[in-house]
Amino acid sequence: MERSGAAAIIIGNEVLTAKVQDQNGPHLIKRLREVGIPLRSVETILDDVDAIVDAMSRARQKARYVFTSGGIGPTHDDVTVRAVALALGKPVVRLPEMVSLIEARAPGGKVTAEGMRLADAPEGAVLLPQAGTWFPVLTVGDIFLLPGVPQLFRMQLETVLARLSGTPVVLHNLFLGLGESEIAAVLDAVALSMPHVAIGSYPEFDPTKDYRVKITIECADRGPVEEAVARIVGGLPEGAVLRRE
Amino acid sequence: MERSGAAAIIIGNEVLTAKVQDQNGPHLIKRLREVGIPLRSVETILDDVDAIVDAMSRARQKARYVFTSGGIGPTHDDVTVRAVALALGKPVVRLPEMVSLIEARAPGGKVTAEGMRLADAPEGAVLLPQAGTWFPVLTVGDIFLLPGVPQLFRMQLETVLARLSGTPVVLHNLFLGLGESEIAAVLDAVALSMPHVAIGSYPEFDPTKDYRVKITIECADRGPVEEAVARIVGGLPEGAVLRRE
Numbered sequence: 001m002e003r004s005g006a007a008a009i010i011i012g013n014e015v016l017t018a019k020v021q022d023q024n025g026p027h028l029i030k031r032l033r034e035v036g037i038p039l040r041s042v043e044t045i046l047d048d049v050d051a052i053v054d055a056m057s058r059a060r061q062k063a064r065y066v067f068t069s070g071g072i073g074p075t076h077d078d079v080t081v082r083a084v085a086l087a088l089g090k091p092v093v094r095l096p097e098m099v100s101l102i103e104a105r106a107p108g109g110k111v112t113a114e115g116m117r118l119a120d121a122p123e124g125a126v127l128l129p130q131a132g133t134w135f136p137v138l139t140v141g142d143i144f145l146l147p148g149v150p151q152l153f154r155m156q157l158e159t160v161l162a163r164l165s166g167t168p169v170v171l172h173n174l175f176l177g178l179g180e181s182e183i184a185a186v187l188d189a190v191a192l193s194m195p196h197v198a199i200g201s202y203p204e205f206d207p208t209k210d211y212r213v214k215i216t217i218e219c220a221d222r223g224p225v226e227e228a229v230a231r232i233v234g235g236l237p238e239g240a241v242l243r244r245e
Numbered sequence: 246m247e248r249s250g251a252a253a254i255i256i257g258n259e260v261l262t263a264k265v266q267d268q269n270g271p272h273l274i275k276r277l278r279e280v281g282i283p284l285r286s287v288e289t290i291l292d293d294v295d296a297i298v299d300a301m302s303r304a305r306q307k308a309r310y311v312f313t314s315g316g317i318g319p320t321h322d323d324v325t326v327r328a329v330a331l332a333l334g335k336p337v338v339r340l341p342e343m344v345s346l347i348e349a350r351a352p353g354g355k356v357t358a359e360g361m362r363l364a365d366a367p368e369g370a371v372l373l374p375q376a377g378t379w380f381p382v383l384t385v386g387d388i389f390l391l392p393g394v395p396q397l398f399r400m401q402l403e404t405v406l407a408r409l410s411g412t413p414v415v416l417h418n419l420f421l422g423l424g425e426s427e428i429a430a431v432l433d434a435v436a437l438s439m440p441h442v443a444i445g446s447y448p449e450f451d452p453t454k455d456y457r458v459k460i461t462i463e464c465a466d467r468g469p470v471e472e473a474v475a476r477i478v479g480g481l482p483e484g485a486v487l488r489r490e
Binding site for chain 1 (some may be wrong): 258259260261262263264265266269270274275277278279283284285286287288291292296298303318319320321322323356357358359360362363392394396397401414425426427428429430432433436437439443444445446447448449450451460461463
């Protein structure tokens with residue numbers, strides 16, 4: 001399988017135990033969509049080295065870019081650096097550049113042994129400087145190790161996205177007055193013959209809404225989207241399409 | 246590895262492309278926590294048979310219960326039933342009980358070929374009847390195939406949870422006035438010697454908050470939680486703990 005797009009790994013005991021609701025996954029999804037980098041998966045896992053190694057290996061098999069959230073502080077539950085190094089088959093090394101940054105910021109240059117863990121990284125890691133903060137983004141290859149704290153995650157994500165390029169998607173929505181069972185045959189036919197166009201069908205069961213199914217048609221190019229829309233609309237009974245967006 | 250707890254698979258092109266923000270994952274996380282069933286992972290993946298088969302195989306290796314969200318309607322993008330059958334090495338069969346339910350509800354008993362797809366299930370599937378709706382919950386083994394539509398997901402989840410039993414967790418929170426680097430050595434020592442107690446450390450960078458780190462200490466039993474709390478508090482400098490919850 002060709003590696004393309006991005007995958008995300010949310011390292012979060014606190015998320016899976018309902019102590020906090022994850023904000024980083026939804027934010028990453030939204031921003032990647034805006035810049036046009038397709039997202040293959042978001043895995044939310046425990047703060048566990050084996051679980052991270054597994055998820056990272058899977059993510060790297062399918063995606064070009066991998067974003068992690070969480071587990072990069074100085075405490076015992078911060079195991080992301082070690083796990084990513086293991087997944088890459090690289091040792092953990094101490095980055096001299098990061099040691100200097102940490103020492104420069106500490107009162108009197110004194111840092112605890114645990115505080116200095118922030119300078120540890122998989123061998124080959126690169127630090128991306130950020131405007132407005134002393135703390136850089138930790139990257140290795142096309143893996144970006146972002147912090148779990150939402151305001152820091154967002155800031156670091158923008159630093160990363162400024163360096164990547166995507167292809168925004170062309171999306172067309174159809175809102176229908178028919179149920180899914182009545183339109184499935186038409187969608188089947190178009191989806192089968194146009195596999196490069198992503199067609200989604202989402203039923204709406206809220207009786208206060210003015211439609212019964214929303215159809216999404218999308219592709220990186222406008223032409224195929226317009227063709228698929230025309231074929232779907234042409235295949236449906238007259239009046240089935242209530243509106244378009 | 247022993248299979249325990251639950252795993253969730255959110256089948257959601259619409260989630261990964263930012264068309265909707267997933268509500269089912271967070272709701273499932275919250276409800277499983279409340280009933281005391283530990284959650285191992287939540288994977289959000291594309292509406293893709295191979296991706297679902299892979300995720301299902303992984304989930305079943307680690308978890309006793311697997312919940313899926315989405316992909317169980319009658320359209321071309323509803324591939325969950327087929328994928329779960331593949332993951333289990335079972336054929337897809339048509340459930341006579343579901344055929345009867347669908348026919349009984351259709352005007353004049355007439356159902357499209359696509360509408361009847363709702364009666365397809367992995368061999369060995371069992372339908373759980375629900376109060377207040379004709380539509381049952383589709384299960385096979387300890388896999389629960391829930392719909393992606395949030396109000397239906399929530400209703401079906403309650404039908405399932407009424408049949409499962411869990412062990413609610415004892416949780417103690419400490420709010421500290423010190424940073425993570427200063428407390429890491431104490432946490433390390435306690436976490437290492439009490440591996441059955443889950444200890445989390447969450448820094449707070451919002452200057453309007455009255456603490457710098459929140460420590461979570463949890464376990465199914467009260468005794469180990471109290472012991473870990475006492476050891477952490479005893480190892481920290483006087484006045485480090487601002488409050489407890």
